[in-house]
Amino acid sequence: MVALPNLPFHVGFTANLNINYRKPVKADQFVMVKAEFKKGExxxxxxxxxxxxxxxxxxxxxxxxxxxxxxxxxxxxxxxxNSLGI
Structure with missing residues (x-):
């Protein structure tokens, strides 16, 4: 969601997503998420x-x-x- 405010019309789709799991993440674990917009083209x-x-x-x-x-x-x-069937 950090990219959307920086895109034209604030609308966007995920074109590519790479996830690297470094350590196990437990279901009942507290975590902190840090997201950063790097650049727009x-x-x-x-x-x-x-x-x-x-x-x-x-x-x-x-x-x-x-x-x-x-x-x-x-x-x-x-x-x-399409959602309304029109």
Missing amino acids: GRKGYTTATIHDIHGNILVECTALYVSPKNPVVMVANYVK
């Missing part, structure tokens, strides 16, 4: 994120590429029409 937004345990150890690292559609207004209108 036209309709593309590049981000990184890490998940840390309470001691600061990195559990997960990831990178992502988000792409904003060329015409999001038409895309959203079509989605609404």
Whole structure:
């Protein structure tokens, strides 16, 4: 979500997502997520994120590429029409 405010029209899709698990993450574990917008190039937004345990150890690292559609207004209108069966 850190990329969306930086994309045209604040709409985007995940084009690429790489996740590297460094250590096990337990279901009942407290974690901290840090996400950063790295750069934007036209309709593309590049981000990184890490998940840390309470001691600061990195559990997960990831990178992502988000792409904003060329015409999001038409895309959203079509989605609404399809959802309503129009």
